[in-house]
Amino acid sequence: MNGVRHQKWWGWGEEGIAFNHRDKPKLAPFVLDRVGIDLHAPGTPPPALSDIAVPASRLGGDLAAVLRGAVGDGHVVVEDEDRLVHTYGKGLADLVRVRAGDLPRVPDVVVYPADEDQVRAVVDTVVAADAVLIPFGGGSNISGSLTPPAAEERTIVSLDLGRMNRVLEVDEAAGLARVQAGVLGPDMEDQLGARGWTMGHQPDSFRHSTLGGWIATRSSGMQSDKYGDIADITRGLRAVLPGKVVVLRPLPSTSSGPSVREMILGSEGRLGVITEAWVNVHRVPENREIIAYLFPSWAAGMAAMQEIASSDATPSVTRVSDANETQFSLSTQKKSKGIKGKVSKALFAVLERRGWDLGNACLSYIGYEGGKDLVRRNKALVGKIVKKHGGISLGTGPGALYDQKKFDTPYIRDFLLDVGGVADVSETAAPWSRLMDVHSGTVRAAQAAFDEIGVKGFIMCHLSHSYHSGACLYFTFAFPPGTTDADAQLEKYWTVKNAVQQSFMDNAATISHHHGVGTDHARWLADDISEAGTDVMVALLRGVDPGRNLNPGTILPPSREW
Structure with a gap:
């Protein structure tokens, strides 16, 4: 109708694209050993849309008429699937709840503006009607920022x-581009x-x-x-904003x-x-x-990353996985054939003869961009640092x-849900001096939660x-909840998720490096920015939006909402 593409209502990404483990012979044994989930067992696919009872829209006729006048009749949508797509993001809790048909509150209408003037008309209309407005981009949020408050009347x-999806101009002398806010990443880069x-x-x-x-x-x-x-x-x-534009x-x-x-x-x-932003751009x-690269240990890989960050090297990507993630990554490889498989086996045999414990080895990816x-x-600067810390290069193939x-x-998470597994992520950031403690403390906290x-x-x-x-540390955790009941799954999930987040606070890290606060992380806000900092945040939000019409319930803990 309006040309806006959406993700699956029940999971990540596009229809027809899914994770497949059958061409990865090491993955099923790895998951069975580490998590106790049999990937070959019959799964439970998501329900059909027709099996989901979407609550009726509460949109009144007068408000509907004004919204249609603002954006056009074809761009005010109350169909069930469209409203369902806009109810949740793509966090683990979102996916469990939507698959279970747990829909305590659904947007009453989805509105698709074409330009800033239409956005202004919609915002002013919503505030005048004392309604609630929730902006929606690609729907990929995983911290609870899109879900309407359950008690909202x-x-x-x-x-x-999604209709506001164009690069409007490029200032070549300044290296800046003016871009509409609704553009998806691939469309903008194209x-x-x-x-x-x-x-x-x-x-x-x-x-x-x-x-x-x-x-x-x-x-x-x-x-x-590289790019910031x-x-x-x-x-x-x-x-x-209501009645004005910043x-x-x-x-x-x-x-x-x-x-x-x-x-x-x-x-x-x-x-x-x-509605739009001026952003830095660079020549391709x-x-x-x-x-x-491969490091003999997590400590060696982390020390190398710190030294690279303080060196004259300017890589575009610096990433190193701990031993657990490295073993998982190796298990997802397709079967190697011919000379490639023989070389890999020979390399690992050489490392073992050198005294490497391959169970502790840590895989790293470092990116380079620019002129030759x-x-x-x-590459020369980084190579010296990698060698100093005992690492070796695996080349450009991996x-x-x-x-x-x-x-x-992210498609793996949907697949795990189908076969009875719960998996999610939490990320944080801390000074170099604290990162090893953040890592070890969070692993211990998660293990204690699994035991609990x-x-x-x-x-x-x-x-x-x-x-x-x-630096940023990005954690992924998974476990079999042992039940298909959504409430029971989520109770266990929150026990683990909360333990991980609390570990960040206990080890002087932040509640989120780049996923945002939403509702999932709001309870730790004062621990992160202090009570006084939270007071400043409340004053700012309340000053701009005294009626709580703009995405209420996010960022602030419930006790600080007005």
């Missing part, structure tokens, strides 16, 4: 920006690439997330070591008091609707390589495969973004 409007430019921002959700969503959650991409996080990339923006020009730096740009970054829809690099001379220099498959991992709920669980981690003072 007012009309709920989901504002889908438009920029046609002009020889790239923004270089590639989060795991890249194919199913939008520029506005990245800004609203303070996103990071796997190439942030979205907070670095976003130089100016426009955001619609306009921030794309200046390289300012001293205009507290940064309004920083206030809107990470605001998750509570400080208005982002002449060369791009990702090389795989720059890439050559960076790196190229990682680059091809990097956006496919009586399951055989598994947790793994990788360092995904490096900075001058520290």
Whole structure:
């Protein structure tokens, strides 16, 4: 009807694309050993849409008429599937609840504006009617930012920006592009690439997330070591508030008091609707390589990442997996044939003769971009550091495969749900001096939570973004809940998830590095930014939105809502 593409209502990504373990002979034995789940057992596919009872829309005729006048009759949608798609994000709790048909509150209408004027009309209409507005980008949020409050009695409007999907202009002299907020990652890069430019921002959700969503959650991409996080990339923006528009020009730096740009970054829809942004763009690099390395231990890999961050090297990607994640990654490989398989076996045999414990080995990917001379220099600098810490290069083959498959991992979670497994992620950041404690403390906390709920669980981690003072650690955990009851599954899930998040606080890390606060992480806000910091946050949000019409319930813990 309006050309906006959505993900599956019941899972990640596009219809017809799914994870398949049958061409990965080592994966099923690995999962059975580590988690106790039999991947060959008959699964339970998601229900049919016709089996889901979607509550009726509460949209009144008067409000419906005004909304249609604002965006056009064909862009005000109350059909069940569209409203269902806009009810949840893609977090584990979201997927369990939507598959179970647990729908305590569903948006009453989905509205698709075509431009900023239509966004302004919708925002003003919603506030005047004392309704609730929830901005929607690609629907990939995994921290609870999209779900309407269950007790909300007012009309709920989901504002889908998917029609606002164009690169409007490129300032070539400044290296800036003006881009509409509803554009999906691949569509934006296609438009920029046609002009020889790239923004270089590639989060795991890249194919199913939008520029506005990245800004609203303070996103990071796997190439942030070179291009920066979205907070670095976003130089100016426009955001619609009730009755007005915030306009921030794309200046390289300012001293205009507290940064309004920083206030809107990470605001998750509570400080208005982002309609467009000026972002840094770069010429498409002449060369791009990702090389795989192997370290003898997690400590060695982490020490190497820290030294690379403080060196003169400028890689685009710095990533190292702990031993658990390395073993998982190796188990997902397809069967090697011919000379490739023989070389791999010979390499591992040589490492064992050198005294390596391959069960502790840690896989790393480091990316290089730019002209030939720059890439050559960076590879030489990094190579010396890797060697100093006992690592070896595995070449570009594994790196190229990682680059091809990097956006496919979320499909594994849907597959595990089908066969009775629960899996999710939590990420954080801390100074280099604290990272090893964050890692060991979080692994212990997760294991204690697995023991508490009586399951055989598994947790793994990788360092995904490096900075001058520290880095991001990205944890993935999985376990068999032993029940198909959604409430029982979620009770066990929250025991583990909360233990992981609390470990971040106990080890002086942050509640989230790039997924945002949403509702899932809100209870730790004061622990993260202090009670006084929370007071500032409340004053800001309440000052802009006294009626709680803009995505209420996110970011702040329930006790601090007004």
